[in-house]
Amino acid sequence: xxxxxxxxxxxxxxxxxxxxxxxxxxxxxxxxxxxxxxxxxxxxxxxxxxxxxxxxxxxxxxxxxxxxxxxxxxxxxxxxxxxxxxxxxxxxxxxxxxxxxxxxxxxxxxxxxxxxxxxxxxxxxxxxxxxxxxxxxxxxxxxxxxxxxxxxxxxxxxxxxxxxxxxxxxxxxxxxxxxxxxxxxxxxxxxxxxxxxxxxxxxxxxxxxxxxxxxxxxxxxxxxxxxxxxxxxxxxxxxxxxxxxxxxxxxxxxxxxxxxxxxxxxxxxxxxxxxxxxxxxxxxxxxxxxxxxxxxxxxxxxxxxxxxxxxxxxxxxxxxxxxxxxxxxxxxxxxxxxxxxxxxxxxxxxxxxxxxxxxxxxxxxxxxxxxxxxxxxxxxxxxxxxxxxxxxxxxxxxxxxxxxxxxxxxxxxxxxxxxxxxxxxxxxxxxxx
Ligand code: COA
Numbered sequence: 001x002x003x004x005x006x007x008x009x010x011x012x013x014x015x016x017x018x019x020x021x022x023x024x025x026x027x028x029x030x031x032x033x034x035x036x037x038x039x040x041x042x043x044x045x046x047x048x049x050x051x052x053x054x055x056x057x058x059x060x061x062x063x064x065x066x067x068x069x070x071x072x073x074x075x076x077x078x079x080x081x082x083x084x085x086x087x088x089x090x091x092x093x094x095x096x097x098x099x100x101x102x103x104x105x106x107x108x109x110x111x112x113x114x115x116x117x118x119x120x121x122x123x124x125x126x127x128x129x130x131x132x133x134x135x136x137x138x139x140x141x142x143x144x145x146x147x148x149x150x151x152x153x154x155x156x157x158x159x160x161x162x163x164x165x166x167x168x169x170x171x172x173x174x175x176x177x178x179x180x181x182x183x184x185x186x187x188x189x190x191x192x193x194x195x196x197x198x199x200x201x202x203x204x205x206x207x208x209x210x211x212x213x214x215x216x217x218x219x220x221x222x223x224x225x226x227x228x229x230x231x232x233x234x235x236x237x238x239x240x241x242x243x244x245x246x247x248x249x250x251x252x253x254x255x256x257x258x259x260x261x262x263x264x265x266x267x268x269x270x271x272x273x274x275x276x277x278x279x280x281x282x283x284x285x286x287x288x289x290x291x292x293x294x295x296x297x298x299x300x301x302x303x304x305x306x307x308x309x310x311x312x313x314x315x316x317x318x319x320x321x322x323x324x325x326x327x328x329x330x331x332x333x334x335x336x337x338x339x340x341x342x343x344x345x346x347x348x349x350x351x352x353x354x355x356x357x358x359x360x361x362x363x364x365x366x367x368x369x370x371x372x373x374x375x376x377x378x379x380x381x382x383x384x385x386x387x388x389x390x391x392x393x394x395x396x397x398x399x400x401x402x403x404x405x406x407x408x409x410x411x412x413x414x415x416x417x418x419x420x421x422x423x424x425x426x427x428x429x430x431x432x433x
Contacts, residue, residue, distance in 0.1 A: 002081055004059055006074035009041075009050070016043045018070050020209045021063045022335075030058045032078065035122065036144055039076075041069065044213030046339035056080030068208055122147050210304035221363045227403035228361060229411045231419060235377055235393040238425045249322060258395075259297065260321040261428075262349055262374065265421035267293040267313040268431050270347060273414040277347050279367035280405055287405060296345030296365070297325065298373075300355065301332040307348060307365065308332060308341040317432065353377060353395065362400045369402040370411070372418075 009019070019041035026038055032052045039050050060077040063069050119142055123130050126147070133150045135142035207215060238261060249256035270277045270293055279288045293314045296307040308328040310321055331337045350362050353376035362373040375396045382392035397418075401411050421427055 002079055004077050004079045005054065005056075006062075007038075007052075007054075007076050007078050009069050009071050009073060009075050011071055012043055012048060016071065018068050019043045019048070021065055021067050021069055022047065023065060024061060026058045026061075026076070028058050028060055032056060032058060033144075037119070042209055042335070043339075044209065044216065046342055047336050050075065052078070054078050054080045068206070119144050119147055126151055210301075210306060214305060217365060218363060220366050224364050224366060225403045226361075226364060227401045227406065227408060227411065229399045229401070229408060229415060230359060231397055231415055233395050233397060233419050234382065234423050235395050236391075238422055239377065239393040241425050249319070252319075254319070254322050255326055256319075256322050257325075257354075258377075259325055259349070259351055260318045261422060261425065262351065262372075263295050263297070263310055263313055263321050263325070264316070264318050264428065264432075265418050266295060266347065266349060266372070268421060268428075269414050269417040271314065272417055273410055275410060276370045276401070276406065276414055278369055278405070279346065280369060280402065281367065284404055290346040292344070292346060294344045294346045296348035296368075296371075297328065298348065298350035298352075298362075299329065299332045301335065303335050306332060306337060306342065307345060308337050309343075309345040309348075311344065315433065318428070347371070349373070358396050360398050362398060364400050364402050366402075369405045370399065371401075372397055372399045372415075374398075 012019070022040040022042050024039045026032055026036070032038065033055045034051075034053055036052045037049050038052050041048050041050060056078040057080075058076055059079045062074050062076055069075060120130065122144060123133065123142075128147065128150060130142050133142050133146050135146055137143045137146075235258070238258065242256065242258060242261070246256045274289050275287075277290050277293055279290055280286070281288075292312050294309045294311045295313050296309040299306050299308060308331070310316070310324045310328070313321060316324070328337065328341055331341065345365065345368060347368060348362075348365060348371040350360070350371065350373040352360055353374050356376055358375040358378070360373040360375065362371040364371050375398075377393050377395045380392060380394050381389050382394065384390045397415065399411050399415055421431075
């Protein structure tokens with residue numbers, strides 16, 4: 001007996017009531033089997049793949065791509081032979097595991113393979129390495145039929161792999177960097193594009209996804225009495241050191257920017273001022289000193305601002321921080337950051353300087369109590385210790401802290417220590433584990 005079942009979006013947790021449909025993998029008339037991917041949705045936190053619990057035929061999609069779908073409401077209708085819908089009338093939700101919507105291949109150049117968790121499971125159950133299977137889906141995504149075809153011994157046209165950051169090969173540092181320092185140049189601004197045609201008429205859009213999350217987070221942040229503190233850091237030595245280490249990092253398949261130094265210096269300074277790595281509860285009665293330094297990094301992505309975090313920075317080398325940042329940045333650019341990467345932030349840094357600017361006023365994200373933001377490195381004259389004018393690479397940092405918890409002196413002492421590591425980067429050597 002066939003039965004058309006409205007397949008509901010189940011509770012994803014974390015209080016999420018709605019998601020945006022990013023992509024449908026099925027259309028009316030398609031046959032689906034259990035664990036087949038149905039669609040990809042995005043909550044205000046992360047991308048999630050929805051898979052089927054039924055064998056059947058899709059009869060109707062309740063939403064178009066980019067629509068907002070609500071928890072508890074039908075996503076699509078499936079014509080199934082099964083009668084007992086009571087236990088199965090909601091979808092299976094598979095959050096993308098942290099950093100791994102991609103199953104890493106052993107492949108050349110660290111190319112990664114895109115696949116949904118259900119497809120990955122199917123490959124694992126059949127002892128297959130996803131890297132060995134040619135994906136025919138979007139951006140080379142390995143689909144269920146690709147795995148089945150592989151099991152049956154068939155082959156598919158090999159697609160061009162999606163460009164992703166190469167995987168780090170090793171994290172250990174060489175005893176010395178055998179490369180001559182390269183002169184540091186700041187990137188020129190992009191050539192100015194002609195202005196787009198004027199709109200002509202007003203346009204109203206619904207706020208969704210990352211923008212909607214920003215409304216919620218910033219409204220909460222408005223309850224915090226912000227305290228601001230700024231300073232300038234002489235980066236001249238670090239600029240030279242980074243230009244040498246950047247070459248070494250590239251040989252290891254890693255991009256090494258200034259961020260890993262900012263992040264590691266913050267973690268070292270946080271060990272001296274743990275209150276800045278604490279969380280305050282909603283009623284401001286209890287303060288939890290967080291053991292892990294999970295440093296959130298404000299990231300400008302095609303979808304907007306997100307803040308993934310590098311976890312447990314206290315136990316990572318600068319190279320390991322860079323590797324993790326590379327991973328988060330590739331996921332962010334692809335709009336594929338998972339919930340695990342976006343949660344658990346204990347302290348944040350925002351580097352707006354890759355875009356421009358000198359000073360900023362960062363916003364503390366509750367339950368955190370502090371955040372720092374850096375402007376662009378500028379080459380400007382400064383006096384050295386002999387009173388001589390020298391060419392200096394200067395960056396400005398702006399700290400914001402929750403003034404209910406943090407006083408100015410603590411913020412200033414922390415900032416001084418952070419600054420010390422960055423101005424004399426050799427001092428890292430003493431304190432790195
Ligand atoms: N001054 C000068 N150069 C800078 C710089 C700064 N403050 N920050 C970055 N750069 C350089 C980098 O060193 C790199 O140069 P390179 O090619 O010589 O290595 C280049 O700019 C690109 O760096 P980027 O890819 O942006 O890496 P990053 O690690 O410095 O920054 C992010 C990573 C995710 C922080 C950054 O890409 C980003 O999204 N910043 C915006 C954050 C934001 O929107 N904040 C506002 C929140 S309201």
